[in-house]
Amino acid sequence: MTLLSVRDLVIEIPSRPGLTRRAMARFIDGVSFDIDKGEILGVVGESGAGKSLTGAAITGLLPPPGRITGGTVELDGQRIDGLPPSMLRRLRGRRIGMIFQDPLTTLDPLFTIGQQLVETMRTHLPLSDTAARARARDWLDRVGIPGADRRIDAYPHEFSGGQRQRVVIALALCAEPDLLIADEPTTALDVSVQAHIIALLHELARERGTAVMLITHDMGVIAEIADRVAVMYAGRIAEIGRVDSVIRHPSHPYTDGLIGTIPSVAHRLDRLRQIDGTMPRPDAMPAGCAFHPRCPKGFDRCRQDRPLLRPVGDSLAACWLA
Amino acid sequence: MTGFWLQSDLVNGFRNAPLAVASALVVAVLVVAAAFAPWLAPHNPMDVASLSLLDSFKPPFGMPDADPANPLGTDNQGRDVLSAIMFGLRVSLLVGFCSILLAALTGGAIGLLAGYAGGLADAVLMRIADIQLTFPAILTALLVDGIIGAALPRTMRESVQIYVMIFAIGISLWPGFARTIRGSTLMERNKDYVLAARVIGVPAWRIALTHVLPNVLGPVLVIGTLGMGMAILTEATLSFLGIGLPPTHPSLGTLIRFGNDFLFSGQWWVTAFPGLALVLTVLSINLLGDWLRDALNPKLR
Amino acid sequence: MFAFIASRILQAIPVLLAVGFIAFALFAYVGDPVTIILGQDATDVQRRALARDLGLDRPFLVQYTRYLWRAAQGDFGISLRLAQPVSALIAERLPATLELAATASVLALAVGVPMGVYAGIHRDSCVSRLFMVVSLVGVSLPTFMLGILLILVFSVSLNWLPSFGRGPVVAVGSWWTTGLTSWAGIRALILPAVTLGLFQMTLITRLVRSEMLDVLRTDYIRFARARGLSDRAIHFSHALKNTLVPVITVIGLQFGGIVAFSLVTETVFQWPGMGLLLVQSVVSADIPVMSAYLLLIALLFLVINLTVDLLYFTVDPRLRAEVRGR
Numbered sequence: 001m002t003l004l005s006v007r008d009l010v011i012e013i014p015s016r017p018g019l020t021r022r023a024m025a026r027f028i029d030g031v032s033f034d035i036d037k038g039e040i041l042g043v044v045g046e047s048g049a050g051k052s053l054t055g056a057a058i059t060g061l062l063p064p065p066g067r068i069t070g071g072t073v074e075l076d077g078q079r080i081d082g083l084p085p086s087m088l089r090r091l092r093g094r095r096i097g098m099i100f101q102d103p104l105t106t107l108d109p110l111f112t113i114g115q116q117l118v119e120t121m122r123t124h125l126p127l128s129d130t131a132a133r134a135r136a137r138d139w140l141d142r143v144g145i146p147g148a149d150r151r152i153d154a155y156p157h158e159f160s161g162g163q164r165q166r167v168v169i170a171l172a173l174c175a176e177p178d179l180l181i182a183d184e185p186t187t188a189l190d191v192s193v194q195a196h197i198i199a200l201l202h203e204l205a206r207e208r209g210t211a212v213m214l215i216t217h218d219m220g221v222i223a224e225i226a227d228r229v230a231v232m233y234a235g236r237i238a239e240i241g242r243v244d245s246v247i248r249h250p251s252h253p254y255t256d257g258l259i260g261t262i263p264s265v266a267h268r269l270d271r272l273r274q275i276d277g278t279m280p281r282p283d284a285m286p287a288g289c290a291f292h293p294r295c296p297k298g299f300d301r302c303r304q305d306r307p308l309l310r311p312v313g314d315s316l317a318a319c320w321l322a
Numbered sequence: 323m324t325g326f327w328l329q330s331d332l333v334n335g336f337r338n339a340p341l342a343v344a345s346a347l348v349v350a351v352l353v354v355a356a357a358f359a360p361w362l363a364p365h366n367p368m369d370v371a372s373l374s375l376l377d378s379f380k381p382p383f384g385m386p387d388a389d390p391a392n393p394l395g396t397d398n399q400g401r402d403v404l405s406a407i408m409f410g411l412r413v414s415l416l417v418g419f420c421s422i423l424l425a426a427l428t429g430g431a432i433g434l435l436a437g438y439a440g441g442l443a444d445a446v447l448m449r450i451a452d453i454q455l456t457f458p459a460i461l462t463a464l465l466v467d468g469i470i471g472a473a474l475p476r477t478m479r480e481s482v483q484i485y486v487m488i489f490a491i492g493i494s495l496w497p498g499f500a501r502t503i504r505g506s507t508l509m510e511r512n513k514d515y516v517l518a519a520r521v522i523g524v525p526a527w528r529i530a531l532t533h534v535l536p537n538v539l540g541p542v543l544v545i546g547t548l549g550m551g552m553a554i555l556t557e558a559t560l561s562f563l564g565i566g567l568p569p570t571h572p573s574l575g576t577l578i579r580f581g582n583d584f585l586f587s588g589q590w591w592v593t594a595f596p597g598l599a600l601v602l603t604v605l606s607i608n609l610l611g612d613w614l615r616d617a618l619n620p621k622l623r
Numbered sequence: 624m625f626a627f628i629a630s631r632i633l634q635a636i637p638v639l640l641a642v643g644f645i646a647f648a649l650f651a652y653v654g655d656p657v658t659i660i661l662g663q664d665a666t667d668v669q670r671r672a673l674a675r676d677l678g679l680d681r682p683f684l685v686q687y688t689r690y691l692w693r694a695a696q697g698d699f700g701i702s703l704r705l706a707q708p709v710s711a712l713i714a715e716r717l718p719a720t721l722e723l724a725a726t727a728s729v730l731a732l733a734v735g736v737p738m739g740v741y742a743g744i745h746r747d748s749c750v751s752r753l754f755m756v757v758s759l760v761g762v763s764l765p766t767f768m769l770g771i772l773l774i775l776v777f778s779v780s781l782n783w784l785p786s787f788g789r790g791p792v793v794a795v796g797s798w799w800t801t802g803l804t805s806w807a808g809i810r811a812l813i814l815p816a817v818t819l820g821l822f823q824m825t826l827i828t829r830l831v832r833s834e835m836l837d838v839l840r841t842d843y844i845r846f847a848r849a850r851g852l853s854d855r856a857i858h859f860s861h862a863l864k865n866t867l868v869p870v871i872t873v874i875g876l877q878f879g880g881i882v883a884f885s886l887v888t889e890t891v892f893q894w895p896g897m898g899l900l901l902v903q904s905v906v907s908a909d910i911p912v913m914s915a916y917l918l919l920i921a922l923l924f925l926v927i928n929l930t931v932d933l934l935y936f937t938v939d940p941r942l943r944a945e946v947r948g949r
Contacts, residue, residue, distance in 0.1 A: 093851030105842040120850045155940045458883035468905035562767045605763040
């Protein structure tokens with residue numbers, strides 16, 4: 001059952017806001033994907049590919065002056081892009097939750113985590129103060145904070161980075177949303193803690209049937225817990241499909257390159273593999289396929305026509321090779 | 323070189339900010355009026371011989387009995403208000419500029435020293451600056467002015483008052499410069515080009531002067547401009563209180579004080595126009611400084 | 624916590640001593656107190672007698688200590704201009720200044736903070752731009768000009784409010800006097816308080832707005848929005864609280880500005896406070912008053928700094944943890 005449906009999403013940001021001519025650059029250029037109920041979709045790509053922007057756009061949190069200038073976003077069959085701010089606000093937290101990257105700055109330092117949990121729950125759910133507080137304590141237990149009874153009245157700075165991210169997860173899920181957008185949830189954490197947080201996310205999502213849009217640049221994390229994966233490049237989707245298919249038989253040369261960059265303990269390498277070149281800026285996009293300047297398998301058509309997503313096996317890939 | 327400058331972000335931004343251009347224009351006009359006052363002013367208010375009591379209290383342009391020779395009216399002794407303003411502006415701007423220069427040079431030197439040398443010198447100097455910063459500048463200027471004034475024999479006071487003012491106001495403003503330059507120096511000190519120079523063996527003072535200094539000038543310019551507005555206001559306030567410049571060499575503040583006496587008897591123009599001139603001057607300088615600060619702020623780029 | 628207070632007080636002592644030193648040097652050495660008191664025609668005998676009385680023949684350190692000791696007990700000497708004990712003069716003037724300063728501060732905060740918050744939240748609206756322009760003018764307008772302007776409008780033209788003096792005052796307790804008990808007294812307070820408070824108000828508005836803008840850009844506000852919290856909760860609970868914490872410090876330190884500008888306001892309105900006393904003593908080189916003022920101001924600022932630190936301490940939980948040594 002489709003929960004979230006994004007079709008041909010276009011996001012533009014003026015390149016020199018305010019001063020002179022307003023040249024709009026397309027940061028997201030025609031992105032389409034679905035997320036089913038309870039499914040974990042990984043969105044992966046290099047920095048600047050547009051992953052975070054897509055996540056922000058879905059909840060209506062695009063930082064101005066960026067705007068959605070094309071396409072649709074539907075939640076449970078109803079359009080949510082273009083809703084007035086008051087209605088969008090009610091969606092956030094209650095239907096769509098969001099986690100950001102840096103746990104050290106995501107929590108208000110002047111309020112206890114208990115206060116922040118209670119506040120979030122009471123905004124969306126009809127709970128009394130005592131009931132909310134009891135639930136808050138349960139949530140802290142559930143995300144693995146020891147001594148929840150005492151810690152509920154602690155301030156964010158009294159927790160470690162990993163613990164704070166757990167609190168953030170609790171905050172994002174406490175109003176019981178159907179979809180959770182996790183924007184690089186483990187990037188700012190120690191490697192040893194990352195695995196725990198990812199496992200926690202996985203557990204909670206499965207337990208409550210929450211769909212997850214997991215945004216990350218780490219292919220390894222995707223391989224661990226995602227059901228499907230969308231590979232983004234330069235504001236477009238290069239490939240999208242079930243995780244095992246995409247990882248074992250990548251159809252798009254970019255995906256192939258990404259997977260190849262994961263160092264493995266199993267093989268010895270003299271050099272780390274990398275994809276030569278850098279991703280083009282939105283105001284300097286090459287004609288045709290965005291990846292062709294870096295693509296080892298590019299040919300004439302790639303330079304002229306932009307490939308759209310077409311079925312290759314059980315995935316979709318935007319490549320002329322398919 | 324000029325071509326490069328004309329195309330730089332700074333000048334471009336300037337052209338696109340009408341307020342900044344307007345204030346720069348106003349400042350330019352005021353500076354010219356002040357600098358060339360002896361030649362540009364229609365009358366000479368200092369020349370006692372040219373004054374006539376018959377001219378006293380003429381109202382400004384637009385009111386009955388106005389005389390076109392005195393567009394802004396005259397005071398109780400027949401002095402032309404417009405000319406008095408131009409000469410007064412001269413003094414105000416001079417004191418403002420010199421005191422800021424003094425503050426920048428002393429504060430800058432101290433800040434550079436503290437930032438570059440570090441350690442105990444830094445701690446002590448900054449502590450002193452901090453303590454002085456907790457007192458408002460005007461209070462410091464007032465006290466310094468009062469102390470020096472009390473120490474000088476009565477006869478000397480009037481003639482050196484302008485230097486005393488420059489010194490007092492300069493002293494009150496140095497901590498701001500010192501703190502800023504110290505901060506910038508600390509940042510630059512750890513940069514690679516400084517380390518490279520030290521490795522080669524360039525003496526510390528040379529590094530400080532030739533390498534670090536040019537890079538810390540940006541913030542100095544901003545503080546200097548904003549500080550100048552403050553310096554002018556401080557001088558005007560002290561003169562208004564009666565402890566600033568004397569009526570023989572009046573600044574705008576002195577003129578305002580002088581005209582205040584006639585407020586209740588209806589000759590409002592003697593105090594109002596110098597007041598207007600003062601506000602206009604400080605406002606334009608502040609606007610310019612504000613714009614400069616936003617333009618040079620790396621965070622906003 | 625006590626350790627914190629104790630360490631701050633310890634830090635304050637050398638500052639007090641240094642200022643005391645300056646005040647004393649001023650007192651003893653600037654100008655010749657003997658000539659000032661006795662005039663030019665005193666005989667040598669009279670001079671020496673007075674010098675002995677004033678203790679001028681003792682070594683420097685002794686004089687310094689005596690000065691500080693007397694100051695600690697409230698004895699600052701005799702005013703050269705008015706021939707009265709300085710402490711009596713101060714006691715007479717202090718309530719006037721304090722009433723004025725307090726009223727001005729309350730006004731400044733009550734208007735400045737909401738204006739700043741509004742301008743921060745609705746940063747591009749017409750009203751907020753108007754506020755910013757008003758505050759810019761406020762910063763460029765010298766206090767005395769504002770005072771004159773207000774007098775011109777409200778006293779000379781409209782004749783609604785008095786333009787000088789404090790109006791009728793009522794004695795309260797052993798040395799305090801207040802003008803607040805009578806309507807006439809309050810009327811006399813209005814113009815000076817507005818004059819004094821306006822500068823503060825513009826400063827506060829600009830500061831609060833700038834802090835608010837910074838806070839509204841933070842990650843935790845973004846997260847609050849992502850959780851669907853109401854605008855009211857975001858702006859007036861989270862953002863406001865975080866804005867006020869740094870603002871408190873600056874406001875507290877800006878109290879110094881109130882003290883400084885009260886000098887000007889008191890002069891313009893002939894308000895019989897400490898500021899007017901200082902100005903008159905600077906004009907007439909009345910050293911004892913100047914020294915006393917210097918010491919008292921230093922003490923006041925140190926107390927303000929300490930209070931602000933304590934306030935900061937109570938409001939920001941991070942500082943409390945730091946000091947507890949977690």
